[in-house]
Every structure is written in C-alpha cells, then in structure tokens.
Amino acid sequence: MITQLIGGVPARALILLGALLIGFLAAPLFVGDYLLTVMILILYFAYTGQAWNIMMGFAGQLSLGHALYVGLGAYTAAALYVHFGLGPWIGLAVAVPLAALTGAVIGFLAFRFGVGGVYFAILTIAFAEFARVGFDHFGWTNASSGLFLPVAQYAHNDLWQLRGHPVMFYYVLLAATALAFVFCRALLKSRVGYFWLAIREDEEAARSAGIDTFHYKMIAVVISAAMTSFAGVIYAFYYNNLFPEQVFNISRSIDIILAPIVGGIGTLFGPILGCFVIEVLAEGLRSLLELFGVDVPGIKQVVFGAILLLVVVAMPDGVWPWLARKLNLTERRL
Amino acid sequence: MTALLSVDGVTKQFRGLLAVDKATFDVAEGEIFAVIGPNGAGKTTLFNMIAGVYTPDGGSISFAGERIEGLTPDKICRRGIARTFQIVRPFPALTVEENVIVGALLHRHGVNEARKRAHDLLRRLELYDKRTQAASSLTLPDRKRMELARALATDPKLILLDEVMAGLRPTEIDRIVTTLRELNREIGLTILLIEHVMRAVMALAVRVLVIHHGAAIADGKPDQVVRNTAVIDSYLGADAVG
Numbered sequence: 001m002i003t004q005l006i007g008g009v010p011a012r013a014l015i016l017l018g019a020l021l022i023g024f025l026a027a028p029l030f031v032g033d034y035l036l037t038v039m040i041l042i043l044y045f046a047y048t049g050q051a052w053n054i055m056m057g058f059a060g061q062l063s064l065g066h067a068l069y070v071g072l073g074a075y076t077a078a079a080l081y082v083h084f085g086l087g088p089w090i091g092l093a094v095a096v097p098l099a100a101l102t103g104a105v106i107g108f109l110a111f112r113f114g115v116g117g118v119y120f121a122i123l124t125i126a127f128a129e130f131a132r133v134g135f136d137h138f139g140w141t142n143a144s145s146g147l148f149l150p151v152a153q154y155a156h157n158d159l160w161q162l163r164g165h166p167v168m169f170y171y172v173l174l175a176a177t178a179l180a181f182v183f184c185r186a187l188l189k190s191r192v193g194y195f196w197l198a199i200r201e202d203e204e205a206a207r208s209a210g211i212d213t214f215h216y217k218m219i220a221v222v223i224s225a226a227m228t229s230f231a232g233v234i235y236a237f238y239y240n241n242l243f244p245e246q247v248f249n250i251s252r253s254i255d256i257i258l259a260p261i262v263g264g265i266g267t268l269f270g271p272i273l274g275c276f277v278i279e280v281l282a283e284g285l286r287s288l289l290e291l292f293g294v295d296v297p298g299i300k301q302v303v304f305g306a307i308l309l310l311v312v313v314a315m316p317d318g319v320w321p322w323l324a325r326k327l328n329l330t331e332r333r334l
Numbered sequence: 335m336t337a338l339l340s341v342d343g344v345t346k347q348f349r350g351l352l353a354v355d356k357a358t359f360d361v362a363e364g365e366i367f368a369v370i371g372p373n374g375a376g377k378t379t380l381f382n383m384i385a386g387v388y389t390p391d392g393g394s395i396s397f398a399g400e401r402i403e404g405l406t407p408d409k410i411c412r413r414g415i416a417r418t419f420q421i422v423r424p425f426p427a428l429t430v431e432e433n434v435i436v437g438a439l440l441h442r443h444g445v446n447e448a449r450k451r452a453h454d455l456l457r458r459l460e461l462y463d464k465r466t467q468a469a470s471s472l473t474l475p476d477r478k479r480m481e482l483a484r485a486l487a488t489d490p491k492l493i494l495l496d497e498v499m500a501g502l503r504p505t506e507i508d509r510i511v512t513t514l515r516e517l518n519r520e521i522g523l524t525i526l527l528i529e530h531v532m533r534a535v536m537a538l539a540v541r542v543l544v545i546h547h548g549a550a551i552a553d554g555k556p557d558q559v560v561r562n563t564a565v566i567d568s569y570l571g572a573d574a575v576g
Contacts, residue, residue, distance in 0.1 A: 191439050191448075198436045201425035208385065208419075210411035210440040210488050 013329050020272075024174050028167045036166055038283060040238070042275040043173035044231060049259040049271030050180040051227035056257070057266035058188065059220035060200030062117070065124030067252035068131050069099045069225045073232025074242055078149055079141050081237075088162040088237050095229045102127075103225025107218045116203070125250060132248035141242075149240040162237040169238050176230060177272070185268055187223075196220055200266070228256075262311055264318025273320045281307055337396075338363040338524050339384070339415075339492055344393035344403070346379050353379040355548040356393065361492070366518055366525045368539035368556070370532075372569050376548040377528045378420055381494055384526075385417045386410040398491070412440065416490035420497045420528075422477045426470035430461055430480050433469050437487030448487075455483040459513060475506045482510070486517070495527040499534045511537050532560075532570070544569065 009017075027039055048066065055061045076098055077091025106127050110120050136144045157164030162172070187193050195216045198206040207213050236242055246252070263274025285303055289295075315322045337360035346354040354376040361367045369377050382388045384395055386407040395403040402410055411417075416437075425433050431452055438448035438455075456462040459479040464472065469480060478498055485493055495514075499507045511534055517523045529535050535542060535556060542559045544552040546569065552562045559565055 189445065191443060191445060194432065194436050194439055194445065194448075197428055197432070198425050201427055202423050204407075205419070205423035205425065206436070207407040208411060208417055208423075209437045209484060210408050210416075211436075212408050 010329060012327065016327070016329075021178065028170055033166070036170060038279055040166060040170050040173060042279050043170065043177050044234070045256065045259045045275045045278075046272040047173060047177045047180055048228055048231045048256045049263070049274060050177070050184055050268075051224050051231070052256050053260045053265065053267075053271050054184060054187065054196075054227070055220050055224040057260060057270070058184075058193065058200065059196040059217055060203075061217055061220060062121040063124040063221075063224070063253075064121045064250070064257070065126075065128035065253050066224075066228055066256045067248050067250065068124070068128040069103065069228035070232040070235060070252065070256075071128075071131055071135070071242075071244070071247040072099045072102060073229030074236035074247055075135060075141050075147065075232075076229075077233040078147050078236040078242055081149060082147065083140075087160055088233050089160065092230060092233045095233055096226045099229030099232075100222045100226040103221040104218060107221035111214045111217050125253070128248055128250065128253060132244050135244035135248065144244060146241055146243040148242075149237065151240050162234075166238075169234065173234060176234075180227065181268060181272070188268070192216060192219060197266075258308075260318075262308065262319060264320035267318065267320050267324075269324075270318050270320040273323070274318070277311070277319055278308075336363060337361065338365075338398060339526065340394075340396040341380075341384070342394045342396070344380070344383060344390045344395060346376075346383060346388060347391050352548050354383070354390075354545075357545065357548075357550060358393075359543050359550070359553065361524060361526055363491075364518070364522045364524055366514070366527070366538050366540050368535045368542045369526070369528050369545060370530070370535060370542060370559075370569065371545040371551075375545045377545060378496060379548075380545070381417070381496055381526075381528060384410075385415065385494055411488055411490075414489070414491035415494065416485035416488045416492075417494040418478070418481045418485050418496055418498050420500070422474070422481050424469035424472070424477055424480060424484075426468065428469055429466050430469055430472065430476075431456065431465035433480055434483045434487050437484040440488045452483070452487060455486055459483045460509075475502050478502065479510065482513075486523075490523070492524040492526060495525065495529075497528055497530060499529055499531040502531075504533065507531060507534050508537075510534075514538060536560075 028036060031039060048070065052063060052066050055063050073095040076095040077088050080086040080091045080094060081088065106124065109115070110123050115123055135141060141147050157168040159168065195206070195211050198209065198211060199213050199216060203213055259274030259278055260271040261274065262277050263272065264270030282304060285300055289300060311319065339361040341357055341359050344354060344357045345352070357380055369380065371377055379388065383390050383403065386405050386409065389404040393403070394401055397413060397415060402413065425436065431449065434452035434455055435445065435448045438451040439445070442448045442451065453462065453465070456465050459482060461476060461479055461483065464476065469477065472480060482498060499510060502510070514525060515538065518525060527538070539556050542554065542556050543550055544559055544565045551564045551568065552559050560570060
C-alpha cells in the first residue's frame with residue numbers, strides 16, 4: 001500500500017513532502033494566534049483548491065461557482081446542528097451527497113446539452129447565484145439575517161462536535177489537505193485520471209479514442225463538489241456564522257481558484273504552494289504598508305493584484321512547474 | 335469474404351451542398367480499401383459519418399452486421415473502429431507514452447497493463463525512444479505515427495486513416511506503408527484510408543473507390559482505377575498515367 005503510494009516518486013520529492021508535512025505538523029507549536037489563523041486559511045484554500053483542480057486542472061472544466069458547494073456544506077451542517085442538535089460529522093454525511101447531487105445536476109444540464117468552456121463557467125456562476133438568492137429567502141436557515149451556531153467557551157477540544165480551539169481546526173484541515181493530496185494523486189495515476197487529461201487536452205480526440213466524455217466529466221464534477229462541501233462544514237463550525245451574501249458570493253469562488261492558478265493548474269503541489277505564495281504576499285504586503293505608514297484606501301488590493309499579474313506573466317504555468325524545474329524534479333505529475 | 339463495413343446509400347448535405355451523395359461500398363474483413371478523389375469531394379465527410387462525428391441524412395452504415403450510423407464517436411470506437419485525423423490531434427501536454435496509454439485503457443482497466451501495450455506499439459512505430467517527450471514537441475511525421483499508435487491501442491478491427499501520409503517524405507511514407515502491411519497481415523487489421531499520395535495507395539490498397547462531387551465515379555483494383563478515363567479527367571490528370 002505504502003510502496004504503491006510512493007511508487008515512482010523521486011527521493012528528493014519525498015524529502016520535500018516529508019519536510020513539508022513535519023513543518024505543518026509542528027507549526028502550531030511555534031506560531032502565535034494570528035499566524036495560526038493565517039495557516040488555517042492556507043490549509044482551507046489548499047484543500048478547496050485541490051478539489052477545484054480536479055475539475056479544471058484534470059478534466060479541463062472551468063468552475064467559477066465553487067462557493068456553491070462550500071455554502072451547501074456549511075448550511076447543511078449548520079442547520080442540522082442548530083435545528084436538530086446533529087453533530088458536524090452527521091452533517092457532513094448529509095452534505096456530501098447533497099453537494100454531489102447538485103454537481104451532478106449542473107454537470108448533466110451542461111454536458112448533456114454540449115455547454116462547454118466559458119459557457120459552462122457562466123452556468124456554474126449562475127447556480128451559485130441562484131443559491132445565494134435562494135438562501136437569502138430561505139426561512140429555515142434564517143434567510144438574510146444569517147445562521148448562527150451557539151458559541152461558548154469550551155474546556156477541551158471536542159472533535160466529535162467540532163467545538164474548541166483553532167488548533168483543532170488546523171489539524172482537521174491539515175489531515176484533510178494531506179488526504180486530498182494523496183487521493184488526487186491516486187486519481188491522476190488511475191484510468192479515470194488518464195481519461196480526464198485526454199478530455200482536457202482535446203475532447204474530440206478523446207471521444208474518438210472511445211472515451212465516454214459525458215460520463216467522465218460527470219465523475220469529475222461529482223467528486224469535486226463532494227470534496228468541496230467538506231470545506232463548507234469546517235467553515236461553518238470555525239466561523240460560527242453564515243450569511244448567504246458572504247458564503248455564496250462570487251468572490252468566494254474566485255478566492256478558491258486563485259491558489260491553483262498561481263501555483264499551477266493540473267499539478268498536485270500547485271494548489272498548496274499557491275496558497276503560501278498568496279498568503280505570504282498578502283500578509284507581507286500588509287506588514288510593509290503598515291511599516292511605511294501607507295494608508296491609502298484600496299492600495300493593498302491594487303498592489304496585490306499587480307504582483308499576482310506579474311507572477312502569472314512571469315510563470316504562465318504557475319509557480320510550482322517553475323520551482324519543480326529549479327529543483328530538478330522531473331516527474332511531471334506532481 | 336464477408337463485409338466488415340457496409341456503407342449503403344449514405345448521403346450528407348450541408349446547407350444545400352450535397353457533400354456525400356448515396357455512397358455505397360463494402361469493405362471486407364482483412365481488406366485494405368482506399369478512398370481517393372479531389373479536394374472537396376466528400377471523403378472526410380464520409381469518414382466522419384462512419385466515425386460518428388456526423389449523422390447521415392440518409393442511407394445506412396453497418397459494422398460487423400450491426401447498424402452504427404448515428405452512434406457517437408466513443409461508442410463507435412468501442413465497437414472496434416479507430417481513426418486518425420487529417421490534421422493530427424494529439425493530447426499535446428501529455429507524453430507520447432501517455433497519449434498511447436489513453437487509447438490502450440479503453441479495453442484494459444489497469445494502467446500498467448495499458449502501459450505495456452503502449453510500449454509494444456511504440457516500439458513497432460519506432461517511437462519508443464521518444465516516449466517520455468511531450469507530444470507537442472514531436473515533429474509532424476512522429477505525431478502522425480503517434481496518432482496511429484493511439485488508434486491501434488484501442489484494439490480496432492477496422493482503422494480509418496485520414497491522409498496519414500500527407501506531408502511526409504517518401505522514405506517516411508514507405509515506413510508507414512510497411513507497418514500497415516505488417517499489421518494487416520499479422521493481426522488481420524482491416525484498413526480504410528483516404529489518401530492523396532498515390533505512391534501509398536498503389537502500394538497498399540487492394541481496392542480503390544474514387545469519389546468526385548460526393549458521388550462514386552469508379553471502384554476497383556488500383557491499376558484498373560488509374561486507367562479509368564473519368565478518374566484521369568477529374569482527379570489524377572493525364573500526366574499521372576503517362
């Protein structure tokens with residue numbers, strides 16, 4: 001099992017992975033409360049980016065509405081908790097099939113009727129917007145007034161109820177990100193992974209090679225949606241409040257896709273590395289601007305945007321493929 | 335010999351342009367059959383109907399005794415008809431090996447098993463040494479052979495080759511001709527090719543169908559067809575026969 005997992009991975013890459021994992025495991029011992037929240041964000045976006053990457057990076061289907069699946073996961077788990085006292089893991093067991101089904105409906109409508117490319121992307125935005133407006137008027141989840149989870153001081157971390165210190169959320173997200181990485185690698189090396197890449201590269205040629213493209217695109221959407229809903233459950237129990245305007249906002253969908261784009265679409269390390277690059281940039285920029293006492297409204301966004309633009313221009317495949325070449329890691333599927 | 339592929343009265347019209355007009359022919363099992371004709375004669379349209387890209391407006395196409403017209407390209411490939419494209423369509427970011435593995439995975443579930451099959455084919459088509467290169471880095475002749483390998487990897491009974499020789503030098507043409515002949519002899523692969531390169535047609539084909547303006551104008555053995563006056567007038571030109 002282990003040999004199967006690491007089969008074909010060069011030693012240097014294994015060392016890098018090991019160091020990264022140890023660094024992540026040890027980090028809470030060394031960082032303060034603020035930095036811990038930044039690390040939680042990094043892991044959150046690494047996980048959701050990995051899930052989004054299955055659709056875009058592997059199967060070539062651009063989703064600009066992944067906030068939908070985050071929101072569905074968040075609202076399902078939170079509502080079951082608030083109304084019935086059901087814990088987050090039971091919520092997850094409901095949220096995952098619900099998100100998968102939603103993904104399947106969107107995928108079916110798009111792929112059955114040949115909607116692809118930017119039109120597919122618009123469809124994903126539309127569904128996220130439907131959900132935003134719908135939840136804004138959905139009384140059971142308190143509509144636009146927001147759904148709140150009871151917050152109390154907890155003497156100890158309760159993993160079963162996901163109540164406790166941010167460190168617990170950090171480790172839950174770390175485990176999820178690590179699992180997602182291993183899972184995505186296994187997918188990519190499997191039959192379905194090859195078919196996805198073929199579809200991404202040339203759908204017409206893939207069909208001529210006997211691939212039922214509809215079927216495999218559906219699998220990509222369903223897996224991606226199901227995985228993303230887990231991040232929503234964590235989101236709900238970490239922040240303890242949900243507003244449709246925020247959770248389903250299109251800017252949340254964009255946040256999810258930034259890391260894999262910066263890190264390298266279609267790669268396994270890209271989504272993780274991309275989060276670091278983005279968060280380090282954002283935090284570094286914030287500190288620098290504070291240091292120089294610059295206080296122009298919106299300046300952070302402008303500089304941040306400009307730097308991202310430079311990264312994308314300088315490294316159009318993303319930071320990871322560039323770094324992998326520098327590290328002389330030639331295995332392309334990493 | 336029984337007909338493996340049977341095209342009967344197949345017609346396709348594009349906005350008033352009759353691209354293929356009641357095409358009728360049989361390809362026997364194990365045969366190498368060529369379709370020739372001037373540009374715009376309807377050859378590729380005919381291919382695209384057999385491969386499932388277009389649904390014919392009329393007529394029927396049968397393969398191994400079953401009607402296949404109107405099926406999608408992936409279903410047709412799964413039944414045993416593989417194809418190459420006139421303008422090659424590799425999976426550019428994948429390696430040569432991965433391109434062929436995709437084809438081999440159609441009837442194999444294990445990636446390792448598919449890789450073995452891909453390696454066999456890459457050796458046969460003299461691409462084994464280039465297997466780890468990205469498909470986008472290959473030269474045109476190599477891309478054409480890779481596409482052939484990918485099509486063969488799906489274990490077809492019939493392969494449709496759309497101008498696989500175009501743009502190749504004579505030595506490269508002879509190489510592909512030799513490979514195709516071997517495949518035809520060894521595994522009984524049936525080949526239907528569209529070709530402008532008469533050198534390849536004469537060397538390969540057992541039977542030739544000539545189409546012009548969507549309609550068949552001649553059908554027979556290669557040496558008979560090239561002496562047919564209608565064919566000379568419309569396509570080959572008097573110089574070709576000499």
